[in-house]
Amino acid sequence: MSDLPIRYNSEEMNGWQVWQLRGRLDRTTAEEAAEEGEKQLAACRKLALDLSGLSYVSSAGLRTILKLAGGAEQTGKSIVVISSEGMVREILELARLDLFVTIHDSVDDLKKV
DSSP, X not given: OOSSOOEEEEEEETTEEEEEEEEEESTTTHHHHHXXXXXXXXXXXXXXXXXXXXXXXXXXXXXXXXXXXXXXXXXXXXXXXXXXXXXXXXXXXXXXXXXXXXXXXXXXXXXXX
């Protein structure tokens, strides 16, 4: 576990299961987050990964997000990422994550999806 453990919160909003992550999504928390994310995905048809509460995402964290996106695609489910401006958004853009999953600026964008 990292010095800043990852924390989760989940709620339903406009037909989406919004899974909010807080802390750091890095090599020490990615496996735990992947397991929890798979549970979240299994329990819904539409999952929004709200990363606006993260302070950092590493390559292991990006791999976790891509794995969840692949799982959603294989099971015919919808998945999007929520990420506001800041370091995490910059990392997502540099990694070109938008080629694999839709990225929204805020949870309010789910009202339009």
